[in-house]
Amino acid sequence: MTGRAALAAAALALTGCGNGWQLAASDAPESLTGSAGDPLFVLKVVQSPEAFPFSQLKLTAGLPGDTPSSVLCDLDDADGDGKVGALDNLVCAEGPVNHFDQSTQGKQVELVLTRNTGAFTANPWVELARATWNAN
Ligand SMILES: [Ca+2]
Numbered sequence: 001m002t003g004r005a006a007l008a009a010a011a012l013a014l015t016g017c018g019n020g021w022q023l024a025a026s027d028a029p030e031s032l033t034g035s036a037g038d039p040l041f042v043l044k045v046v047q048s049p050e051a052f053p054f055s056q057l058k059l060t061a062g063l064p065g066d067t068p069s070s071v072l073c074d075l076d077d078a079d080g081d082g083k084v085g086a087l088d089n090l091v092c093a094e095g096p097v098n099h100f101d102q103s104t105q106g107k108q109v110e111l112v113l114t115r116n117t118g119a120f121t122a123n124p125w126v127e128l129a130r131a132t133w134n135a136n
């Protein structure tokens with residue numbers, strides 16, 4: 001391996017799976033409560049090489065080591081193409097079951113965006129990107 005190839009490999013490792021997706025979560029101003037339906041965060045697609053229909057995507061959130069749960073998101077479609085891609089925002093809230101409350105405050109919750117490829121395999125979901133949500 002040449003020096004340049006080794007450097008490129010290291011750079012890819014830094015950006016996760018290296019597929020070009022980059023996400024950034026900003027915490028909702030409301031504090032978490034013991035009730036369901038708390039506003040959680042806004043997830044911005046900072047960078048993406050392509051856009052996918054919202055219906056193909058799933059976002060899960062969970063503390064490291066815990067089973068992640070799906071969160072409910074509304075698409076704030078910045079470019080109006082009806083798909084989730086660069087510069088769009090996902091405005092996300094807790095579902096109908098309470099998963100995040102006072103015990104989550106101050107912790108770093110891992111967010112994983114996955115896409116259903118529609119493939120007829122045991123697991124058609126592929127991971128697009130991860131982000132960290134600093135919960136309050
Ligand atoms: Ca869009």
Ligand SMILES: [Ca+2]
Pocket residue numbers: 032033034035036037038094098099100101
């Ligand atoms: Ca809650």
